[in-house]
Amino acid sequence: AQTVTQSQPEMSVQEAETVTLSCTYDTSESDYYLFWYKQPPSRQMILVIRQEAYKQQNATENRFSVNFQKAAKSFSLKISDSQLGDAAMYFCAYRSAIYNTDKLIFGTGTRLQVFP
Amino acid sequence: GAGVSQSPSNKVTEKGKDVELRCDPISGHTALYWYRQSLGQGLEFLIYFQGNSAPDKSGLPSDRFSAERTGGSVSTLTIQRTQQEDSAVYLCASSLVERILVEQYFGPGTRLTVT
Numbered sequence: 741a742q743t744v745t746q747s748q749p750e751m752s753v754q755e756a757e758t759v760t761l762s763c764t765y766d767t768s769e770s771d772y773y774l775f776w777y778k779q780p781p782s783r784q785m786i787l788v789i790r791q792e793a794y795k796q797q798n799a800t801e802n803r804f805s806v807n808f809q810k811a812a813k814s815f816s817l818k819i820s821d822s823q824l825g826d827a828a829m830y831f832c833a834y835r836s837a838i839y840n841t842d843k844l845i846f847g848t849g850t851r852l853q854v855f856p
Numbered sequence: 857g858a859g860v861s862q863s864p865s866n867k868v869t870e871k872g873k874d875v876e877l878r879c880d881p882i883s884g885h886t887a888l889y890w891y892r893q894s895l896g897q898g899l900e901f902l903i904y905f906q907g908n909s910a911p912d913k914s915g916l917p918s919d920r921f922s923a924e925r926t927g928g929s930v931s932t933l934t935i936q937r938t939q940q941e942d943s944a945v946y947l948c949a950s951s952l953v954e955r956i957l958v959e960q961y962f963g964p965g966t967r968l969t970v971t
Contacts, residue, residue, distance in 0.1 A: 744898070783945060785899075785962035831898055843889065843912060844960065846898035 742767045744834050746847035753822045754855050760807075761817045761850045763832030771837040774808065774815045775844065779829040788830070791815065793837075819852075827854045858882075860963035862948050868969045869938055877933045877966045881950030888931050889960060890923060893945040902946075905931060938970045 743766045753759035765774070776788040791799045791808050799806050803823075807816045819826055829851050833844040861880045869875050881888050890902040901915040905925045916922070920939075925931040935942055945967050949960040 746898075783947070783965045783967075785947065785949070787959050790959075833899075842887065843901040843904055843915070844891075844899070845901070846891075848896070848898045 742769070742772075742834050742836065742845050744832050744845050744847040746832055746850050748850045749848070750851045750853070752853040752855060753819070755822055755824060757822055758818060758820045759822055759852065761819075761830050761832075761852065763815045763817070763847055765813050765815065765832070765834050767813070767834065767836075769836055769838070773835045773837065774806075775833040775835065776804070776806070776815075776817045777831045777833060777846075778826075779831060779849070781828075785831070789817065822854050824854050824856065827852055860948055860950050860961050862946075862963040862966050864966060865964065866967045866969075868971060871940060871970055872937055874934065874936045875938055875968065877935075877946050877968070879931045879933070879948030879950075879963060881929060881931070881948070882961055883929075885950035885952050885961070886928065887951045887953065887960075888925060889949040889951075890931070890933050891947045891949065893947060893965070895944070899947060902933070935968075938968075940970045943968055943970045 745764045772793045774791045778786045778788050789799050789801045789804050803820045805818045829849045831849045832847040863878045888905040891899040893899045903923050904912040907928045908925050920936045923933045945965040947965040949962045951958045951960045
């Protein structure tokens with residue numbers, strides 16, 4: 741079975757600085773997708789960024805980028821120029837590419853605090 | 857509405873009572889997912905619907921949990937004889953197509969407290 745591990749329960753960063761959130765996963769599959777979701781206090785999960793495993797190029801979305809190391813099964817999220825609105829829970833998630841197995845498997849999350 | 861909606865937002869119930877949680881997906885979304893988020897835990901998959909059928913219900917923790925979807929739209933998650941360990945936030949998500957890499961859109965969840 742696939743598992744996702746986030747080893748940092750809490751992280752903090754100064755506004756305008758850069759922070760990296762760690763995620764590792766375990767799978768025997770070769771084709772899959774990885775995601776980072778943000779959950780603010782409103783509880784609504786928001787997709788931050790996604791990565792297809794077959795793509796070697798790291799995904800980037802504005803201030804958010806990932807470092808995808810397939811061999812190491814590592815998928816970290818880098819937030820540049822941190823803003824107060826980035827404060828939230830961040831969840832790493834895995835999804836198999838096998839048909840009819842479309843559920844997301846989540847890590848336990850990292851709470852990010854942003855200080856002014 | 858524009859997004860996934862869930863009701864009620866919060867539910868407090870006594871141990872042993874049955875509860876129903878409702879999810880209204882985004883109009884036209886064929887895939888619907890239920891997840892459970894316990895305190896200090898990540899989201900745990902419960903069940904997945906494609907249309908009105910549930911090809912994957914492997915995450916339902918016991919036979920006290922059931923879900924249905926009607927008209928390819930609204931879904932109801934029912935928990936019978938609730939226990940304190942059922943206390944959690946129940947999140948629903950929907951997506952347009954279940955296989956191609958398409959984003960799952962989440963609702964705000966229902967916080968269930970069993971006393």
